[in-house]
Amino acid sequence: MKVTLATHGGQAAAIHLRLPPRVLDTDVLPEDAAAELARLVAAAVPAAEEERHGRAPDAMSYTITVEDEGRSTVLTQSDAAMSPAFAALLGWLEKHFA
Template sequence: MKVTLARHGGLAAAIHLRRPPTVVDTDALPESAAAELAGLVAAAVPGTAGEEGAGPGRARDAMSYTVTVEEGGRSTELTQSDTTMSPEFAALLSWLEKHSAAQ
């Protein structure tokens, strides 16, 4: 499974334009970390948790995040923002930011 995190907008929007997306590939992770990531992704998918179809909200300085999950030839895109983020998506986002530097 390959998980990509892209950030959009926010107060530091200009900085994020030059920053490449965060990419985490489970093939490069220890088995326990790959399983943890798979569980976080499953929890964050709309319909299993969070608000389905939540838009970016109305905060002008809010960041929005797009997580793309590629697995088995399928691609799933999850998008949430600072103002509408579910706890499950926040946990996934935090994990990705923490573990992307380790790769």
């Protein structure tokens, strides 16, 4: 599975425009980390499909693309309206990209 994280907007929007999306491939992760990522993705997909409304000027938005076995799933949420499952996945990715 390959997971890509792209960030958009926020007060540092000009900086984010220049940054490429970050990519994480489970093939390079330890088995327990890959399993944890798969669990977080599985929890975030149904939560991201629920429509969330909320507007905030300068809010960051996040696009997580999951490619697995020939399928591609795109999850998009923002700081203004983010499910707990999406937030958990985002936090895990941020920690492992550092």
